[in-house]
Amino acid sequence: DYLAALEQAFGAGDKLFSQPYPVDDEDVSQEISAVVDAGAQVIVLASDPTVSANAIMSARGGGFDGQFLLSYVNQPSNLASELGGGMEAEAIIAGFEQLDGVLTTAYLLSGVEDEDNAAVVEHVRIMEAYGGPPSSNLSIYGQSLAETVVETLERACPDLTRSEVVAAAESLDGFHPSLLLPGIDVVLSESDHAAIQAMQVQRINADGTIDSLGEPIDVGR
Known part of the structure; x- marks a missing residue:
């Protein structure tokens, strides 16, 4: 679905390079190397936090300094923990430093970032x-x-x-x-059972704060 949407938005020509990975393998370093070698400027990850963390570390290690776009399943605090190697404060801080500037999407409040809501x-x-x-x-x-x-x-x-x-x-x-x-x-409606049809684009900052970029994007209507 992610790839189909990107192809619909940008066309299926040489602007896009897709790279599948084995769903039972958390090490995607080889797959990410292929993406970086293809000259990617933006990497869109359709993966869970464990795989996404490995992909980000592998890409940065391979010299990639472009933009990452992540799906809503990658909660920033979970991803920072994966990147930092633990739940301790020092690990979380180190993880967020690696996430500086990464873009993600969300539709739910976060138990961490929105704890005072x-x-x-x-x-x-x-x-x-x-x-x-x-x-x-x-x-x-x-x-x-x-x-x-x-x-x-x-x-x-x-x-x-x-x-x-x-x-x-x-x-x-x-x-x-x-x-x-x-x-x-x-x-919802009689003809459309996709309950959530909008997403909020967010930017992750090195200090662990999250910035919402503009208004939620409605893709359903």
Whole structure:
């Protein structure tokens, strides 16, 4: 899907060079070397934090000084931990130094970068009050799903039949779970079941701060 979107945006000519990697191998140094040798100026990584960290280190080690674009699965704090080699403060700091200027996308608030946000504070309270695991990006995602399910059931009540629940879900056009980033909503309809259709582009800074660049980009309409 990532490659198809890039080809749609830029064409499938010599502007693009694609390089697959084995999904069961975290060492992508050879694949990244091929990308760097092809003269890439921008590297788009469709990979998880472990592979992305290896790719960034390999590319920098090979002399690449261009731009990285990462997908939303690469939470900055997780990626910094992978790059720095641990969860200790020194490792996180070292990891963020390697991430300076990297661009990523997001649609959820972060339990780390947005820890003082009222919605994140309430999320942490809920997790602690009801004996849940420590709050994380996964638990934030889970609460967002839960709020969406609750809204769907409230709209379907009192007729909780299959057809009414489906109709209620398809009526969620502009619903905003509390832990989504500002300007990003759940958008569903009878003909479109892709719930999240906007992403916020963010820049990671060496000091660990995150800058949102402009408004969320809506790709669904």
